[in-house]
Structure formats: C-alpha cells, structure tokens
Amino acid sequence: MSYKIADKCNGCGACVKICPVDAIQGEKKEVHVIDAVLCIECGACGRICPVAAVQDQSGTLCVRSKKSEWAKPQFNYKKCMSCTICIDTCPVGCLGLFHVSGSQNPHSYPCLKDAGACIGCGFCAIDCPVDAISMTVPNPDKLEIRNTKH
Numbered sequence: 001m002s003y004k005i006a007d008k009c010n011g012c013g014a015c016v017k018i019c020p021v022d023a024i025q026g027e028k029k030e031v032h033v034i035d036a037v038l039c040i041e042c043g044a045c046g047r048i049c050p051v052a053a054v055q056d057q058s059g060t061l062c063v064r065s066k067k068s069e070w071a072k073p074q075f076n077y078k079k080c081m082s083c084t085i086c087i088d089t090c091p092v093g094c095l096g097l098f099h100v101s102g103s104q105n106p107h108s109y110p111c112l113k114d115a116g117a118c119i120g121c122g123f124c125a126i127d128c129p130v131d132a133i134s135m136t137v138p139n140p141d142k143l144e145i146r147n148t149k150h
Contacts, residue, residue: 001057002039003046005032009053015045020091020119040091042121070120071135073112079132082107086124086133094118 002023005015011029023039026032034045046054046062047070054062073086073095087095087110096113110133112118125133 002036004055006053010051014048018044018048044119071137073124073133074136076132079130086110089123089127092117
C-alpha cells in the first residue's frame, strides 16, 4: 500500500521535489496525488510535508521533521561483507564505496557519500543480509564539532 495525500494539502510541492521515483504529481496550490504503482513507500514525502497532509500505509498522518533529524545509515564494518546490496537498493544513490588506502584488505566498504541526498528511508538497513547497517539520527553536537575550523 502506498502513501496518500489528504485534502488538507496546500500544493506547495515539497513532496514532489523529495520523491525519488517521481510518484507525486499536482498543480501548485492544489491537492497533490501519489501514484500507488510508483510509490516505493520511503516516507520522505511525509517527513517533508509542512502541513502534515501525507498519510502512511496505515492511514496515519505523517509528522514533519527537519532533514537534519532524519535517520542516516551507520555501518558496522566488522559485520559488513562488502556485498554492495545497500548501494544497489538506495533509491537516491547517496551511498558509495571507499577503500582504506595502504590497507592489506582488498575490500571496499559502503559509506554515506552524500548525506544531504539521503532521505532516511532505511532501505539499505532493511536489505543488508548481515545486519551491518543501523539507521540513527545524527548527533547535532558532533556535527558542529566536525564543521568547526581550528
């Protein structure tokens, strides 16, 4: 079952811009519609909607949250087997591979190469065959430390 847009939609288009599969259509300032065939149930439309007009699969209205609060994948490299399923399943292509230079390990490992593009759908964690990915909300205190120039 796909997500749906309720009549209280104001037609702002935020959901259209965030949908990774172009499943949402509508005219500006008019109620938008989600194509149930195209919808992959990622939930991004519900997290971005400023008027809480998106209903999830069970009919519950989704709650808007800041993109900075959306869960992001965290990788456990001790469990990871470098299968790249997570990369293949990501609907926005925000994951990539990295290789530790100078390492004797021939494997490359997944990483979040574009955190801004991540929609927090969790498909990578769901499809990981060895449970090496968990979805966690970034800690803003740690983000500020990383962005501070010394």
